[in-house]
Amino acid sequence: MPSGVHIHNVRGQLFAAAERVLLRDGPDALTSRAVTEEANCAKGVLHRHFTDFDAFLAELVLDRVRGIEDRTTTLRAAAGTGSVVDNLADALRDLFGPVTVATVALIIFRDGLRVRLREAGLTGIPLAVHGAAMVAAYLTAERELGRLAGDTDIETLAPTLVGAGHLLFADRTSAPPQTAAVRKMVTTVIAGVLRPQA
Structure with a gap:
């Protein structure tokens, strides 16, 4: 050009x-x-x-993080509607789309990118961390509405759902898991806290 x-x-x-x-x-x-x-x-x-390629990649990751933050508002607004299992399964399928899964691999692969992300104030694997925050915001809203038990340990449950979700979606070379598999995982993880009407 x-x-x-x-x-x-x-x-x-x-x-x-x-x-x-x-x-x-x-x-x-x-x-x-x-x-x-x-x-x-x-x-x-x-x-x-961009100052260099890792700076470009860090901005790419930050752009994806902003997308998760935008989806947090939408998911939280869904509290009290539909089923908790379906809402969470849909959120995890959206979170772990092919680009996110590939970006997680990129973060793990590039030391320089992880340094840039830490400099930007992001820790761990930012897409997973922000995904867990998104799920936690939704679970908190559902607990407040009484669809989850009042003593639900959201700080443990949210990263558990995101970690298990990532394991389901992590293989970039295969087709993503079927909706039924994601729903089964969500159902199993939240079974102890889900109120019957949810």
Whole structure:
């Protein structure tokens, strides 16, 4: 692409290109050259907007985290409607879509990216941490509505659901688990706290 051509929404185009490369070829194939070739732009475009490739990847992860934060509001608003099991199963299926699963692998794969994420104030695997916070907000709302037992240990239950969910979805090369498998896991994990009417 000629250097004088203006690209609209550069960050969005580069993020989308990175996600396509990540999904198609895996984390070890994700390089600045692969991203800019996928986005059909000059390599210098990425480096004009980000200090280096790990800074770009950190912003990509932060963009995904913001998406989880947005979905938290929607999920919390679903409290008291539908079934608790279905709401949680749907939330986990949404959380662990192919891009998120591939991004978790990327975070594990790249030391420099983990350093940048810590510098940004994010700990652990940020997508899982924020996913657990999303689930915790929903469980708290359901407990307040009486659909979960009043003594429900949300601080343990939320990461348990997210961890078990990740294990179900973690194999990038296979089809995602069937809805029935996700519902079975959720039902098993929350069986001890779910009130009969939920």
